[in-house]
Amino acid sequence: MHNYYIEEIIVRGNGRKDASVVFTDGLNIITGPSNTGKTSIVKAIDFLYGAKKENAPFSIEDTGYEKVEMLIRSRIGKFSLQRRFDENKIVVEEILRSDTRRLYGEYSARNGKMTISHFWLSLIGIDNTLQIIKNKDFVRQTLGWRTFSPSTLISQNRIDSETSVLLPDIRQQTAFLSCLLYLLYGDDFPDSDEKETKEQRKVRRKSVTAYINESLSDLYEQYEVAKSSLSTSHSMDLKKSLSDMIFELETVENEINAALKEGKMVSKEIYAYDQELQEANLITNRYQKLQTQYKSDIERLTLIVDGERLINAHNDHTASHNCPFCNGELGQTEQTNYIEASRAELQTLISQLADLSEANNETREQISAISSKLAELNSQKKRITETINAELKPKATTLKEKITDIENFIGVTQQLNAMQEMQTKLKSDLETLENEPEDKSPVYKPKERFEVDFYTEMTNLLDSMLSKMSYKPTEFRNAFFAKNDFDIKINGNPKIQGNGQGYTSFLNSVVVMAYRHLIFTRAEYKPSVFVIDTPLLGLDERNKVESQDSMKENLFRYFIDNQNEGQLIIIENTINLPTLDYSSFGVNEIKFTEDKNNGRYGYLYDIYN
Structure with a gap:
C-alpha cells in the first residue's frame, strides 16, 4: 500500500x-x-x-x-x-x-x-516542524505541504506553462527545490547557516557605527567630568598620584586605628576609676553616718553623766532623812552610780570619732585624686575623639574621593582608548566588507545540491518516454532535463520552440510523469497522489496532426502501465480522450x-x- x-x-x-x-x-x-x-x-x-x-x-x-x-x-x-x-x-x-x-x-x-x-x-512520515532554506542567503522557513504540492497537483492553468511545470513562481522556487531535496534525500542541510545579505550588512554597519559613535560621545563626556575633578599635579602623573594617595590613605587609616585603640584603652581606665570613685563615695557616706551616730552617742552619755552629778549634789545637801508627814526616819536607798561607766564609754567614742574623722579625710583626699584623674582621662578621650572625627576621618574621606576620581578617570581613559581601537577596527572591517567582491559572498544554489544521477535519470526517462510515445517522430532526436531551467529541452532547444499549447501541455505531462517516477523510486518521503488537469489541453481535432492520436494513446497507456506508482487522477475533455x-x-x-x-x-x- x-x-x-x-x-x-x-x-x-x-x-x-x-x-x-x-x-x-x-x-x-x-x-x-x-x-x-x-x-x-x-x-x-x-x-x-x-x-x-x-x-x-x-x-x-x-x-x-x-x-x-x-x-x-x-x-x-x-x-x-x-x-x-x-x-x-x-x-x-x-x-x-x-x-x-x-x-x-x-x-x-x-x-x-x-x-x-x-x-x-x-x-508521508514527516512529523516534526522542519526548517528548509528558502533563498540564496540561507534564510529558512517552515516546510509546508503547499511548498511542493503544486508539483503533484497540476491545474489546468499550469499544464501549458512555457516555463518549468514543476517550479512555482520565482519567489517560491528555492523553497520548493529545498523541499524536493528533503523529499529525495532526507537532507535539510543543517550545517548551512543563514548568511547576511548586502542590505542586512548596510543596516548592521549603520547601526553599529551609530552605536559606537554614541558610546564614544558618552565616554568623552565622562572623561571631561573626571578630568575636571582632579588637580593639575594629579593629572600630570595619575598612576603616581594614585599610589601616593593610597599610601597616604593607609597611613591615615592606621592613625585612625591607633587612635581608636588608644581611646578604647582610655575608656577602660575611665571605667576602672569610675568604679573606684563610686566605692570611695560609698565609704564616705558610711563614714558620715557613723560620725552622726557617734555624736549622738556622745551627747547621750554626756547627758547621763551630767544628770548623775546633779543628783549626787542634791543628796549631799539634804539635812534630814525623816518622813515629811510623820517625821519618822526614812531608810536610805542605795544609789547605782553610772558616771564612771559612762565616762569610760564616752572616752572610747571620742577616740573612735577622731579615728573616723581621720579616715574620712583620707577618703575625701582619695576621691579628689580620682576625680582629677577622671577629668584628665575624659579630656584625653575627648581629644582623641575630636582628632578622629574632625581631622583623621575627613582626611580619609577626602583621600577616598580623590582616589575614586582618579580610578574613574583611568577607567574612562582605558575605555576610551579601547573604544577608539574598536572604532578603528570596525571602520577597517566595514571598508573591507564594502570593497569585497560580490562573488565572495556564499550563495545557496539548490540545483547544485541534487545528486548527479538525478538529472541523468530525468534525461533518460524523458528521452525514453517521448521515443516510445511517438512524439513528432520525424523531428524528435533527443530530450534532456536542463538543470538551469529545471525543465525539458527538445533537440537542445526550449520546449516551446516550434510547439504550441497542445504540444507544450503534452510535454509538461510527460515531465510530471518522469518526476513522479523518480519520487516513487528514489524519494525518502513519497507523496502518493498526483493530479493532472487536462494533459492534452490544446491537442484537439481542429489542429489535428496525424501523429497526435498515437501520442495521446501512448501517453494514456503510460498512465495505465504505471498505476503501481500511486494514485493518479487525470482530468480530460471527452473530445481528447483516446x-x-x-x-x-x-x-x-x-x-x-x-x-x-x-x-x-x-x-x-x-x-x-
Whole structure:
C-alpha cells in the first residue's frame, strides 16, 4: 500500500443531494465536456490541501453547496477531512473499523500553529516542524505541504506553462527545490547557516557605527567630568598620584586605628576609676553616718553623766532623812552610780570619732585624686575623639574621593582608548566588507545540491518516454532535463520552440510523469497522489496532426502501465480522450455527459449550464 490515497470526495449543501466521486488507489480518469465540474474536483482537492477560501471549488450563493469532505486511506488509518467553503478551519476525523468517528484534530488551512500541512506531512512520515532554506542567503522557513504540492497537483492553468511545470513562481522556487531535496534525500542541510545579505550588512554597519559613535560621545563626556575633578599635579602623573594617595590613605587609616585603640584603652581606665570613685563615695557616706551616730552617742552619755552629778549634789545637801508627814526616819536607798561607766564609754567614742574623722579625710583626699584623674582621662578621650572625627576621618574621606576620581578617570581613559581601537577596527572591517567582491559572498544554489544521477535519470526517462510515445517522430532526436531551467529541452532547444499549447501541455505531462517516477523510486518521503488537469489541453481535432492520436494513446497507456506508482487522477475533455478499453486495465473512469437524459450530467446535481 502507498502512503495514502483519496477514496472519495463529497460536496454537501443544505437541501442539496450529496455530490460524490469515488476513486481507486490506481488510475482514475474523470472525463466529460467543458463546464461539467471536472476542474472543480481538482479545486476541491487543493482546497483541502489548504488553499485560500477565495479559491473554494464552488460558490455557496450560486450553487447552494456549502462544504466539501474528502475520505482518505493511509498507512496510519482512514480519515475524513471537512471544510466549509467560507471558512479556513479544516476538521479531521479518524474513521474507525466500526465506521464510528472520533475527532483527530482541528486545523487552520494556512496560518497558525496547527495547519492542515502538519496532517498531510504526517501521512508521508514527516512529523516534526522542519526548517528548509528558502533563498540564496540561507534564510529558512517552515516546510509546508503547499511548498511542493503544486508539483503533484497540476491545474489546468499550469499544464501549458512555457516555463518549468514543476517550479512555482520565482519567489517560491528555492523553497520548493529545498523541499524536493528533503523529499529525495532526507537532507535539510543543517550545517548551512543563514548568511547576511548586502542590505542586512548596510543596516548592521549603520547601526553599529551609530552605536559606537554614541558610546564614544558618552565616554568623552565622562572623561571631561573626571578630568575636571582632579588637580593639575594629579593629572600630570595619575598612576603616581594614585599610589601616593593610597599610601597616604593607609597611613591615615592606621592613625585612625591607633587612635581608636588608644581611646578604647582610655575608656577602660575611665571605667576602672569610675568604679573606684563610686566605692570611695560609698565609704564616705558610711563614714558620715557613723560620725552622726557617734555624736549622738556622745551627747547621750554626756547627758547621763551630767544628770548623775546633779543628783549626787542634791543628796549631799539634804539635812534630814525623816518622813515629811510623820517625821519618822526614812531608810536610805542605795544609789547605782553610772558616771564612771559612762565616762569610760564616752572616752572610747571620742577616740573612735577622731579615728573616723581621720579616715574620712583620707577618703575625701582619695576621691579628689580620682576625680582629677577622671577629668584628665575624659579630656584625653575627648581629644582623641575630636582628632578622629574632625581631622583623621575627613582626611580619609577626602583621600577616598580623590582616589575614586582618579580610578574613574583611568577607567574612562582605558575605555576610551579601547573604544577608539574598536572604532578603528570596525571602520577597517566595514571598508573591507564594502570593497569585497560580490562573488565572495556564499550563495545557496539548490540545483547544485541534487545528486548527479538525478538529472541523468530525468534525461533518460524523458528521452525514453517521448521515443516510445511517438512524439513528432520525424523531428524528435533527443530530450534532456536542463538543470538551469529545471525543465525539458527538445533537440537542445526550449520546449516551446516550434510547439504550441497542445504540444507544450503534452510535454509538461510527460515531465510530471518522469518526476513522479523518480519520487516513487528514489524519494525518502513519497507523496502518493498526483493530479493532472487536462494533459492534452490544446491537442484537439481542429489542429489535428496525424501523429497526435498515437501520442495521446501512448501517453494514456503510460498512465495505465504505471498505476503501481500511486494514485493518479487525470482530468480530460471527452473530445481528447483516446479510445481505449479502460475498464479492462482496472482504470476507474468517471464520466460526465452534460446530458440530462444520459448518464450523470456533471459533478453537482441539479446544476446545469
